[in-house]
Amino acid sequence: MTDVPEKKPSRIQTRNRRLILDSALDVFSRDGFGGATLDAIAKGAGLSKPNLLYYFEGKTEIYVTLLSQLLETWLDPLIELDPDGDPVEELLGYVRHKLDMALELPAESKLFAGEILQGAPVIAGYLKDDLKPLFDRKCVVIQDWIDTGRLAPVDPAHLIFSIWSTTQHYADFGTQVSALLDDKSPAKGAHNHLEQMFRRLLAPVNQ
Amino acid sequence: MTDVPEKKPSRIQTRNRRLILDSALDVFSRDGFGGATLDAIAKGAGLSKPNLLYYFEGKTEIYVTLLSQLLETWLDPLIELDPDGDPVEELLGYVRHKLDMALELPAESKLFAGEILQGAPVIAGYLKDDLKPLFDRKCVVIQDWIDTGRLAPVDPAHLIFSIWSTTQHYADFGTQVSALLDDKSPAKGAHNHLEQMFRRLLAPVNQ
DNA sequence: TCGTTGCTTTACCAAATGGTAAAAATTTGA
């Protein structure tokens, strides 16, 4: 009630905000926040710069909007780690899911990587207030799996870091991966390799 | 002989170029190429902007100089992978070395990451002409180790990607790592975890 | 049909930024 009524957006608004965000994702992920320009974003969206600023208050608001939308979908797979599922399969499923996201949405991954690389100026609060609690809960779940003997003993936090880094690498360092692999697409090799690596790491020792 | 004689640099030149490059590493790794400004670099070096431009031809030359210096030291550990050493220990040593570099020189790692993230506009040629041949040679070495039964069968290229990504993660995503770990320094946990992970992956199955 | 609202364009602007010219100051070497 203290808030503005906020009429629902018109068809034009929905379309143009979408166009702007799509273009902005391209530009920000390619040039970084500092290197991105409103002109480039406007051009990519097929709008004039003042027209773009009719829909967003400024460069920063576009960037923040992109990041917050991104963070929602980005964490879903981690949230879905099911404490009641089979530990190894749950974690391997998570690896697969993250790798697929990196391969299919590299721009999103790069946008996030760029933000963290620069010290998370925009999402520092999110890391502390939202990501950390979730991360801690999932570490407990993994530790439980270990304590009940269904998972090899690993450091849960560093395990998650390993999953994040190895999967996102195919997006964030995609330029390097492409330059080094003769194979056109790294998808199959990456899937096989990560499956093998994490299965060996996580499979509990038979006793 | 077609080149300029190039007198050796004076003491002042050596000192000031060092100051500039040190400051530039800070600024570029924090703000990215696009976000970095000559004013910020000059201020960090304790020089005026025109003075800075007396030593370097422009922003890009500073950036390129930093990257090329970086690439030299960065690849050393990979070059040193010894075909005649013990395969598992050679690779684990490489992991340790890379992790130490990431922990000790995070700015360098971030600078490189930012460059790749943006499509390697400056070092694309280097990737193709220098890194790729080295990478291919080392893949052959690893494949040899596998073929002679001294290493578990893994995809050499993706193995190297895994080593790079997991180790550099502690530098490039250091902000996130710090936000999520209660522990002050991730060094010990990271070393233990990566040692465990790659040992399990690489140890050949006893027959 | 007309007035209100929503969307777009044109024409700007101030600040920031990469870079330059040239004079002043300093260092160096004979």
Add this chain to the structure above:
DNA sequence: TCAAATTTTTACCATTTGGTAAAGCAACGA
């Protein structure tokens, strides 16, 4: 010590860039 070479400063400049003002145009409801 003094002239030549090197280094630093002062005073600029052109372009780019994020952003604004206001007029024009379009859509929509009464």
